[in-house]
Amino acid sequence: MVIDTTRLLLASLPQYQFNLEFAQSPSIARLLKKLPNSCAPNRIKTPERLKDNIYSSPLNIALNLRLYYKKRDASSILPTNALDNNKRLKSLAALFTGKSTYTLGIDAGRSLGMFLDKQIATLPPHNLVIRSGGEATTSLVKMLLKERIDYIVDYPVSVNKALKHSSTAWPLASVAIAGSPGYIVGYVACHKGPLGQQVINDINQSLQKLYLSYPFYQAHTRYLASKDLVNFNQAYQAVFQVQIPLKNDH
Template sequence: MMFMIFLRHLFVVFSVAVNTSVDATTVQIFLDDEEDLAILTQKAKPENIAGATNKILFEQLDLSNIEFLGASYKRTLRSMLEQDKSAICTLNKVKTTYRERNFLFSLPVNFYISRRLYKHADSAPLSKEVLNKEGNVVSLMHLFNVYRSKLIVIADDLSYGPFLDKQLAQLDSTNKAVRGGSNHYETVHRMFELKRVDFLLSYPVEVMRYAKNNQDKYESYLIADSPRFIFGHVMCNKTQVSRQLLERINQILLSNYDTKAFLQAHVNYLPAQEHRSIQEVIERYIGQLGSN
């Protein structure tokens, strides 16, 4: 507790020093999700963890020179790599080796229970051949070696985290239905809901969001050895303005991690049985900050 009080004091002092430089130039936030854009331009209310946590962050960031722009992930990357003066950032990004080499990251803005593999409940049960003794899918490669004619839908240019990205890359293209677009979550969920594919990799929170009253139509499995939780970050190009912006963002996050509002921004969009788990993840992260 004393550690978090100290961080709040540091945030007040630090924000005065950072504001002047960050305010001097336009900050562009590129968003590849239409719903994120609607929330941050105050045209819609949050419907998921990302929207709620980003809303907290940007309301407290309170910069008048932020410009929110809808853009594909490919366009975002291109702009970030080409611009070496002003700040260009995007949201809800998982760290990967390539991204960490080329871009700057904030502390975690959102904490997620990791993606699970979903199938339709009225389809045949998965063979024990593809499951380990805990009932988890051994690997995606093993799954599709057994179910060679099945399809999994994935979003184009979306990282599922290093662990799952590596497994997805090893799948044959005939087993993958790759979908692009500015609202990738809705696109892949819609395809799965219409039974045009057999499997979906998704966060439980997104299934809860899109399936609503139809969640009993799906069954989910963990992928063996996959991370149980994943963090979403603000990701920016490597400029001095971006560094200053991220320093301010980090101070805001540090001042919010142990607040009721930040916890509610997560549990409001999770099934009740997951509330304690996500609270423990956030508390553990706070504890790690205090020990570093």
């Protein structure tokens, strides 16, 4: 989704010559702070990042961050009383009661939104496996399938895409996390300066047109499960303030 929507956005800005480089999240943060002509797609707004970056209108919507784990005997991997009456995980801390040796895999520097970032910050270090490198979701899913870690938190659309490219058919189970937002919004972040502001202004103009195009909508829904479409469509209309584009809308 991120690559697809970013390509559509870049194609709508022919007045700029972009050089694309893939970088890890901590490196992106440093580059955005240092380089006047730097921008990065799909960045979540946090108070810390707002000090050094300016943000576009919304670029991406990702539904329902969930906790994923490899399907075994559910009682052996989810601690007793970890779920509330609605079968949602009470909190990430509920996974690591007593002297738990289970581990949550996370990507270095990646934000999962303020609600979950705060929870992760309180977890004991021995219950976290922090990885760095590209293809975050794909790598974490592989680690989960190989039982190098016990849990990950990610978006269904990202996990589904990673599983489609996986050589194993071993299923993953997931649970919703109580209190977690129904969706997370990603933005284009640019260096806070005159050039960055000019680029953001042009990006925002292009985004208003893209919101109305079916290819942009399809880029979001391509790996989405059909059962999630109703919730996604509601989020699309609420975040982008438009009606759902039709197939013949370009």
